Amino acid sequence: DTGVSQDPRHKITKRGQNVTFRCDPISEHNRLYWYRQTLGQGPEFLTYFQNEAQLEKSRLLSDRFSAERPKGSFSTLEIQRTEQGDSAMYLCASSQTGNQPQHFGDGTRLSIL
């Protein structure tokens, strides 16, 4: 059990560019979650996968955001046409079942210039 891994840890980009983040969950965890955290706030839910199926999306997830989990393993979160307000820490978490705790990675910090 090596924990949830996220890549990159930091991303700096110019407004209007596209960015993609990757998350590798704990092996055998079939549930994978994406959250966003801004300074001084708790994490806010973005979306959730069970295996390869995306089962829930928050209204925070605008049409510029897309997430995938091919083959039910790693997941990617893409943000198109980035805006200043997208600057945040993007956290990934995984769990074995719906009743088990979610375990988080150390996140990708996105800074928009």
Add this chain to the structure above:
Amino acid sequence: EDQVTQSPEALRLQEGESSSLNCSYTVSGLRGLFWYRQDPGKGPEFLFTLYSAGEEKEKERLKATLTKKESFLHITAPKPEDSATYLCAVQALGQAGTALIFGKGTTLSVSS
């Protein structure tokens, strides 16, 4: 609307000075309440899950308790390494395996 409120926002303690953090929640039906610890620049680290009123969990100097409206995280004789932000989150019934609703956290500073 499901909501979590944590207090205080910040807490400064001397080493050995015990205290409690509060998490008040409003949820249509509680599936579980979770406590996490978060260090600067890191993701939240899972501490405890509580499922029903009256339940208690302990780990080293930390003890979490749950009532029908709030949870407390008691810290006994804290050490400087306990300094972190402590986050409380709830998962509502009907959302098994989905969103955790987090509070804003309590930032604890313990000085020697």
